[in-house]
Amino acid sequence: MEATIEKEICVTHTKETCVTAVAAVRDTLYVLNGKWKLPLLLALADGPKRFKEIQRDLQEITPKVLSKELKELELNEFLERKVFATTPVTVTYELTPYSRSLDKVLKELREWGLQHRQRIIKSRKNKVE
Amino acid sequence: MEATIEKEICVTHTKETCVTAVAAVRDTLYVLNGKWKLPLLLALADGPKRFKEIQRDLQEITPKVLSKELKELELNEFLERKVFATTPVTVTYELTPYSRSLDKVLKELREWGLQHRQRIIKSRKNKVE
DNA sequence: GATACTACTATCCTAAAGGATACCGGTATC
DNA sequence: GATACCGGTATCCTTTAGGATAGTAGTATC
Numbered sequence: 001m002e003a004t005i006e007k008e009i010c011v012t013h014t015k016e017t018c019v020t021a022v023a024a025v026r027d028t029l030y031v032l033n034g035k036w037k038l039p040l041l042l043a044l045a046d047g048p049k050r051f052k053e054i055q056r057d058l059q060e061i062t063p064k065v066l067s068k069e070l071k072e073l074e075l076n077e078f079l080e081r082k083v084f085a086t087t088p089v090t091v092t093y094e095l096t097p098y099s100r101s102l103d104k105v106l107k108e109l110r111e112w113g114l115q116h117r118q119r120i121i122k123s124r125k126n127k128v129e
Numbered sequence: 130m131e132a133t134i135e136k137e138i139c140v141t142h143t144k145e146t147c148v149t150a151v152a153a154v155r156d157t158l159y160v161l162n163g164k165w166k167l168p169l170l171l172a173l174a175d176g177p178k179r180f181k182e183i184q185r186d187l188q189e190i191t192p193k194v195l196s197k198e199l200k201e202l203e204l205n206e207f208l209e210r211k212v213f214a215t216t217p218v219t220v221t222y223e224l225t226p227y228s229r230s231l232d233k234v235l236k237e238l239r240e241w242g243l244q245h246r247q248r249i250i251k252s253r254k255n256k257v258e
Numbered sequence: 259g260a261t262a263c264t265a266c267t268a269t270c271c272t273a274a275a276g277g278a279t280a281c282c283g284g285t286a287t288c
Numbered sequence: 289g290a291t292a293c294c295g296g297t298a299t300c301c302t303t304t305a306g307g308a309t310a311g312t313a314g315t316a317t318c
Contacts, residue, residue, distance in 0.1 A: 009171070009235045022167050024242030025235055031245065032158060035306075038151050042138070051265050062307060063266060076245070077252065088264060088315050098248075101241065106138045106154055108237045112230065113153030116160065116205070119227075123206065164276075180295050191277060192296060217285050217294055 028105065031076055036061055036069045041099065044079060048094035078102075157234065160205055165190055165198045170228065173208060177223035207231075 009025065010018040032038065036058065043049065043057045055066055070093055073079045078099040084090040138154065139147040161167065165187065172178065172186045184195055199222055202208045207228040213219040 009232070009239060018171065020243075021239050022171065024240075024246065025161075025167060025238040027242035027246055028238040029158060029161060032154075033162070038154060042147060042151065052263085055265095060307090062309090064268085064308095065306060067266060068306090077248070091265065101244075103138070105237050105241045108234045109154040109157040110138055110150050111153075112234045113156035114149075115230075117153065117156055119206070181293080189277090191279090193278095193298085194276060196296060197276090220295065 032102075032105075032109075034069065036065065037073070040066075040069055040073065041078065041095070041102075044093060044095045048082070048092040050090060050092055054093065161231075161238075163198065163201075165194065166202070169195075169198055169202065170207065170224070170231075173222060173224045177211070177221040179219060179221055183222065 009021045039058055040054070043054055049057070051063075051066070051070075054070075055061060055063060058066070061069075070079070070081070074081055074093075077096055080094050080096055082092045082094060084092070138150045168187055169183070172183055178186070180192075180195070180199075183199075184190060184192060187195070190198075199208070199210070203210055203222075206225055208222050208224050211221045211223060213221070
């Protein structure tokens with residue numbers, strides 16, 4: 001073990017950078033966390049949608065939770081809420097270009113996750129045999 | 130917006146691959162989730178440690194929670210529990226080589242997190258001014 | 259005038275994560 | 289014989305995420 005995780009994640013070994021690094025990782029985890037963040041980002045990936053429209057797409061989400069999740073995503077600048085003065089008023093939610101900055105992270109998360117699942121399934125098999 | 134998140138994360142646009150991709154991302158998030166997973170991995174990064182030793186390093190963790198987290202990390206094959214027949218018995222926890230496969234993921238998470246924090250701080254400043 | 263749709267908010271409830279505290283069997287030390 | 293250390297487990301409690309259900313203001317439709 002030459003390049004330890006600590007080396008990787010903390011870059012240098014001072015306590016301060018370590019704390020910062022852990023906080024940064026946690027920030028990212030936090031932003032993506034919760035049951036609905038990912039499905040919500042995906043639901044909006046094919047263009048702007050209205051509140052009820054999203055609710056119908058995600059089927060099981062309650063309006064309270066949807067409202068909260070949308071607000072969080074908006075605070076993180078992943079989406080923009082637009083109000084149109086139609087009658088009745090129309091509200092749409094639309095992904096920002098910045099939301100695409102997650103692509104690289106999501107790709108890594110997906111690949112590691114796929115690989116990990118395979119590995120764990122394999123290990124369990126070996127133990128049973 | 131040419132390469133949407135959907136394209137990035139789902140690779141193809143069929144519903145099945147999308148569901149799999151979301152599940153894979155969520156698997157990874159789940160593995161790293163919780164208050165203590167990261168600090169624990171870091172604590173073990175400089176070599177094997179004993180139960181009480183880890184508890185002292187992390188200071189605020191209770192034995193119950195530490196025990197649970199260690200078991201989860203072991204199930205995910207990030208660490209190995211070794212029992213030595215000394216008197217009294219000695220138990221050590223040690224990172225596996227496989228735990229290093231997280232390095233790349235953690236690096237992405239850290240970098241995105243750092244960048245995001247800067248961005249959000251900046252936006253808030255602009256709004257106040 | 260009754261019903262329905264939109265974009266939500268409000269209130270209550272449940273389950274799970276995590277913390278506080280106490281304890282356990284075994285050994286070693288004073 | 290009392291106290292302390294190790295590696296935990298057991299029990300209770302609090303906080304938080306999220307769900308269930310109901311309701312609201314404004315408009316449109318029958």
